[in-house]
Every structure is written in structure tokens, then in C-alpha cells.
Amino acid sequence: MLEERFPGSVALFMTGCAGDANPLPRFKPGLAEAYGLILASSVESVLSGNLSLLSARLGYAFDYAKLPFTKLPSRDSLEKAAASATGARLREVHYLLGILRDSHSLPSHCKLPVHAWRLGDDLVHVALGGEPVADYAIRIKRELGPLSTWVTGYTDDLTAYIPSTRVAHEGGYEGGDAMWEYGWPAPFRSDVEEIVMNKVLSVVEKTLN
Secondary structure: OHHHHOOOOOOOOOOOOOOOOOOOOOOOOOHHHHHHHHHHHHHHHHHOOOOOOOOOOEEEEEEEEEEEEOOOOOHHHHHHHHHHOOHHHHHHHHHHHHHHHHHOOOOOEEEEEEEEEEEOOOEEEEEEOOEEOHHHHHHHHHHHOOOOEEEEOOOOOOOOEEOOHHHHHHOHHHHOHHHHHHOOOOOEOOOHHHHHHHHHHHHHHHOOO
């Protein structure tokens, strides 16, 4: 729709921090097109409003946030789980046992890609790997400025669901259960949000250099 309305343009899409967000209703024919038209109409309304030119300046920085896991499962606990697990859970347990067989230890952390671009003097784009939950977009915009900050997720690497402190304490799928599907041995520590935010602010600061 946008490319038809604006000939010669290229419409690109980036997902925000949608780890715990879904459109409702869903799973019905035609809904994807309907939501796409709503999104395109919103973009068109912005383009028809007052726009600001960005200065000719580009800053860029990239780093990894080291996200530690909680207590790792023992070989004995995994072997016991393999005796009763079925389906995807059984495959995941066998995968972790294979890691123990080959390297004799499970990973204690994973690395989350963190990007930042400074576009001109008035816009910062923060991009996180994995599936960050909505709390990250809210907090990053609050700390850096809601009208001058653009936050996206799902960049560079689909690391895992990245829970906030709230979601980590709630548990459930995004809070820890989904870690098995990503091949990780345990949920993230409850201070994962602070670790991510410290890295975000550090990377954004580097774009000023």
C-alpha cells in the first residue's frame, strides 16, 4: 500500500520489542492484510504531517551484553528428565546432554547483540537481538527520550526471549520456559534487565564519539 501511494519508495518493516505482544484477534484469514493496512495508514498519516530534517551526522556502535543464566541443571537431572520427557522437551534434553558429552560443561551465559545508531542530532535507534519484551521499549524511550528514540528487537541474532525484571519474576513462557526451545540450559537471572540497560546506555554513549 505504501509503495503504491508513494511511487519510487521502498517500504521496510522492523519489529519492535514484541516478545510478549500479539495482535488480537489473530489466526483468522485476512487479519494479516487488515493489520497491514492499518499500519500503512498510520505511516501515511505521519508522512502527511510535520516532518523534521535530520542533520548530516551518523554515529554507530555495537557490543554484546553478557546475560548469565540461573543455576544450571546437572547431568543427573537431565538424564532423569530424559527418562520421562517426550516430544520437543526430549529433543532439548538430548541436545543439552550432547553438549555435556562433547564439552563437559553447559554454557553459563549467552551474548545479546546491542546496536545503536545516532541519526543526525535528534534521533537514536537502539536495536536488540533476541525477542525483547515490551518493557524494554518503554524503558529505553523513557531514559533516552520518547520522541527521539526508536527501539527495535529481533536484530542480528534470535538469541532467546529477553525478559524484563517484571517478566522474569512472573516466569511462564517468556519468563523462562521458552529457554529450552532455544537450546539454553536455564532461565536468565532476574537482573537481566539491568544488564541489558547498562549495555544499551554504554553503546548509545559511544555513538557520540
